[in-house]
Structures are given as structure tokens and as C-alpha cells.
Amino acid sequence: MIRVSLLLVLLPLCAMAPVAHAQSPRLNRCTDAQGQSVYTDRPCDSVGARSRLPQPPPAGNTAPRDTLGARCPRRLSELVDALRNGILSNDVNRLSSLYLWGMVSDAGAQRILGQLESLARRPLVDVVPVYPRQDQDVPPEEDQSAAAQGSDPEPPMARHPVGLRLEQTLPGSVARASTVLGLRRQYGCFWITL
Numbered sequence: 485m486i487r488v489s490l491l492l493v494l495l496p497l498c499a500m501a502p503v504a505h506a507q508s509p510r511l512n513r514c515t516d517a518q519g520q521s522v523y524t525d526r527p528c529d530s531v532g533a534r535s536r537l538p539q540p541p542p543a544g545n546t547a548p549r550d551t552l553g554a555r556c557p558r559r560l561s562e563l564v565d566a567l568r569n570g571i572l573s574n575d576v577n578r579l580s581s582l583y584l585w586g587m588v589s590d591a592g593a594q595r596i597l598g599q600l601e602s603l604a605r606r607p608l609v610d611v612v613p614v615y616p617r618q619d620q621d622v623p624p625e626e627d628q629s630a631a632a633q634g635s636d637p638e639p640p641m642a643r644h645p646v647g648l649r650l651e652q653t654l655p656g657s658v659a660r661a662s663t664v665l666g667l668r669r670q671y672g673c674f675w676i677t678l
Contacts, residue, residue: 511523511658564611576604583675596678607652607655614645614646648664648676
């Protein structure tokens with residue numbers, strides 16, 4: 485009798501386990517034909533994109549070691565690596581060491597630290613450079629070349645990023661969150677700003 489009643493209690497729980505697992509959708513990060521990131525709960529090929537998996541989060545003390553030490557990031561790639569490592573290891577102190585704190589009040593510092601702490605808690609999907617918008621040039625008249633209009637054609641300008649966009653997911657969710665950090669170069673180093 486006890487076995488039968490125990491079986492009757494466990495049977496509904498066993499039936500609910502696959503349903504609970506199926507209700508938590510997985511967010512797939514894909515790249516479309518134009519190279520843009522696409523986030524979907526469906527397979528990438530079903531939306532005409534290819535799979536682009538994020539780096540797996542570190543387990544335990546296997547977080548990437550900080551190679552900068554006490555010096556500041558002198559190259560943008562060093563800043564991106566340090567930013568990624570700080571987020572993957574949930575280290576708000578590391579993120580705060582990358583921030584340009586000059587001219588920030590005490591109240592402003594508290595607000596910024598709160599924002600950095602929120603960033604450190606969210607799972608990281610990608611760090612994407614943000615470029616300045618290029619103004620639309622006035623198209624030349626159809627029948628005239630650039631030389632005929634009295635101006636030499638301008639060579640394309642080198643584009644440098646002005647910010648970094650953090651693509652993250654909200655903790656315990658597949659909802660995407662994007663945060664744009666400003667980039668500053670000062671004292672021979674790259675810094676982030678909010």
C-alpha cells in the first residue's frame with residue numbers, strides 16, 4: 485500500500501519534469517548574410533543565418549587570467565579582452581578599473597558603480613564596436629565627374645570605433661540587453677565611459 489501511494493505521488497512529478505525543461509527556451513546567436521547578429525529561439529538555418537555561438541562562461545576558477553596587471557589597456561583589443569574577462573568573471577572591480585573616472589562626483593560614482601555591477605551580472609553574448617555615423621554626401625550631378633565639378637574625389641576616411649556595444653542576456657532569461665559604452669583615449673590608454 486505504501487509503495488502504491490508513493491508511486492501515485494511520484495508519477496505526476498515525473499510527468500511534469502520534461503514539460504518544465506521544455507518551457508525554458510534557448511537563445512541562439514546567429515549571423516545573417518550581411519554579417520549582422522541575429523538572436524532567435526529557433527535554429528539559425530530556419531531564419532536564413534548561420535550559427536555563431538558565444539564563448540562558454542568560465543566554471544569555477546578557470547576564468548581567463550588578466551594579462552594587463554597594473555597597466556592600462558594601450559590597444560583597443562586589450563580593452564575588449566579586459567572588459568570581456570571582467571564580465572565573464574563577474575568582477576565589478578575589474579570593470580571599474582577600465583572606467584575613466586576623471587571629473588566624476590561622488591553621487592555620479594555611486595550610480596556608475598551600480599551600472600557596472602549590473603553589467604557584470606549579465607551573461608555576455610558579444611562585444612561589438614560602434615562606429616560614428618557617416619553623413620550622407622550630396623551625390624554629384626549625373627553628367628559631371630568629380631574633376632569637372634571642381635573638386636578632387638576624397639579618399640575614404642579610416643573609421644575608428646567611438647564606443648563598444650555589450651550584447652548580453654538578462655539573468656535567468658533569454659531577453660536581450662544592449663548597453664553602449666563610450667570609448668576615450670587618454671594618458672596613452674583606452675577607457676570606457678557610460
